[in-house]
Amino acid sequence: MVHSIDQQASKKLPSYSDQRASVSILGSTGSIGQSTLAVLAAHPERYDLYALSANTRVDLLLEQCLTWHPNYAVINDSSKADWLAIEFKKAGLSTELLVGEVGLDAIASDDQVDIVMAAIVGAAGLQSTLAAVTTGKKVLLANKESLVMAGPLFMTAVKSSNAVLLPIDSEHNAIFQCLPQSSLSDSTKKTAFTEIKKILLTGSGGPFRTLPIREFSEVTPEQACSHPNWSMGRKISVDSATMMNKGLELIEACYLFDCKPSLIEILLHPQSIIHSMVEYVDGSVLAQLGQPDMRIPIAHALAWPQRMSSGVQSLDWQALNALSFESPDLQRFPSLAIARQVANDAISSSIIFNAANEVAVQSFLDNRLSFTDIITVVEESLAKIPSSEPSSLIDIKTVDEEARRIAGSIIACL
Numbered sequence: 541m542v543h544s545i546d547q548q549a550s551k552k553l554p555s556y557s558d559q560r561a562s563v564s565i566l567g568s569t570g571s572i573g574q575s576t577l578a579v580l581a582a583h584p585e586r587y588d589l590y591a592l593s594a595n596t597r598v599d600l601l602l603e604q605c606l607t608w609h610p611n612y613a614v615i616n617d618s619s620k621a622d623w624l625a626i627e628f629k630k631a632g633l634s635t636e637l638l639v640g641e642v643g644l645d646a647i648a649s650d651d652q653v654d655i656v657m658a659a660i661v662g663a664a665g666l667q668s669t670l671a672a673v674t675t676g677k678k679v680l681l682a683n684k685e686s687l688v689m690a691g692p693l694f695m696t697a698v699k700s701s702n703a704v705l706l707p708i709d710s711e712h713n714a715i716f717q718c719l720p721q722s723s724l725s726d727s728t729k730k731t732a733f734t735e736i737k738k739i740l741l742t743g744s745g746g747p748f749r750t751l752p753i754r755e756f757s758e759v760t761p762e763q764a765c766s767h768p769n770w771s772m773g774r775k776i777s778v779d780s781a782t783m784m785n786k787g788l789e790l791i792e793a794c795y796l797f798d799c800k801p802s803l804i805e806i807l808l809h810p811q812s813i814i815h816s817m818v819e820y821v822d823g824s825v826l827a828q829l830g831q832p833d834m835r836i837p838i839a840h841a842l843a844w845p846q847r848m849s850s851g852v853q854s855l856d857w858q859a860l861n862a863l864s865f866e867s868p869d870l871q872r873f874p875s876l877a878i879a880r881q882v883a884n885d886a887i888s889s890s891i892i893f894n895a896a897n898e899v900a901v902q903s904f905l906d907n908r909l910s911f912t913d914i915i916t917v918v919e920e921s922l923a924k925i926p927s928s929e930p931s932s933l934i935d936i937k938t939v940d941e942e943a944r945r946i947a948g949s950i951i952a953c954l
């Protein structure tokens with residue numbers, strides 16, 4: 541993982557100073573995908589865009605292809621493929637069009653690809669992200685859900701393929717930057733971790749940090765998607781409003797940093813300037829600060845182990861009145877207690893937690909479920925499905941499908 545990337549792995553990476561790197565973006569039409577393109581656009585001398593992908597937003601995918609002329613484009617929704625193929629032909633584009641999961645796997649694992657940005661939202665990103673990891677790419681991981689669902693399988697694949705896994709979630713990227721450099725080697729990892737007292741995983745508290753709890757049941761999708769600090773896709777925006785996102789991040793951090801949930805404290809920081817911290821046994825606390833703009837972790841991970849411009853403005857210290865912190869209210873955000881329990885449970889619990897949440901969030905966004913019932917669906921799904929330890933991709937997908945079926949039936953009864 542992240543802190544256990546060995547030197548051999550970093551040596552095989554193309555360094556931007558001497559060699560161009562070829563990039564595939566899984567989910568290029570999303571919020572992270574578009575921010576990635578913005579960073580790449582600022583560094584045309586360092587990166588070649590190899591492939592782009594979308595689920596249904598075919599107009600935007602076409603626009604991106606016309607701008608970037610990638611070797612491949614993948615559209616997941618096969619009903620849009622014919623239209624896109626005709627548009628490519630009309631425009632004289634040489635970009636080859638691929639369709640569905642097979643196409644995503646291909647652009648994630650192609651020999652010509654050095655870097656894969658895994659920015660598909662939800663469980664839909666698991667297989668292609670795993671394909672990138674298994675083939676030893678430098679993988680920029682935005683799709684936290686794949687790690688939550690398949691942590692042990694995923695991290696084993698990272699180790700055996702010598703893939704380089706770099707976190708894009710701003711919090712995990714910050715923790716990565718604050719961890720001791722010595723932890724970049726597997727052999728010294730244990731020593732490094734005895735030096736760490738605590739990982740402080742920060743979160744803004746989302747749009748409802750101060751909303752009276754009695755008003756939660758009336759919350760609309762538009763309100764839930766209006767994050768005070770970050771501009772993001774709709775699913776992660778709702779996850780931020782329930783703080784389910786922080787729960788998923790807790791589980792993600794345990795796998796990425798190979799640590800127990802008890803090492804990680806969740807801390808609210810409404811201004812989203814500090815992106816997370818690491819406290820050492822001597823009382824030193826290292827923090828990573830910056831504007832709440834995803835181009836920063838994206839540029840960090842693209843250039844790692846070097847640095848390059850992200851295009852984001854410097855912090856204006858005079859304009860920062862105060863940085864405040866508070867403990868999360870577990871009555872307001874029950875997702876945090878559930879996530880901590882899940883992080884200590886069997887792997888099936890993480891899969892169910894993620895799948896039930898995805899189904900519930902989609903129902904909420906479709907106005908078929910209340911905001912407060914998102915948590916009810918997750919809790920009831922966890923209670924209904926027996927624990928297990930699926931270890932293969934097929935078995936993980938089986939638990940995921942079962943959890944989606946159960947969550948759907950719970951929603952139908954609410």
Ligand SMILES: NC(=O)c1ccc[n+]([C@@H]2O[C@H](COP(=O)([O-])OP(=O)(O)OC[C@H]3O[C@@H](n4cnc5c(N)ncnc54)[C@H](OP(=O)(O)O)[C@@H]3O)[C@@H](O)[C@H]2O)c1
Nearest residue numbers: 567569570571572594595596597660661664682683772773
């Ligand atoms: N946004 C942020 O600031 C942020 C920060 C940290 C982590 N993340 C994580 O990054 C990931 C992406 O988030 P986002 O906010 O960028 O999401 P988003 O804006 O909703 O974009 C999701 C991307 O995935 C594609 N996609 C959706 N369903 C798919 C499917 N079934 N098959 C193939 N592709 C599919 C979408 O295509 P269409 O456009 O065609 O729908 C789009 O390109 C999530 O895991 C999220 O938790 C996001």
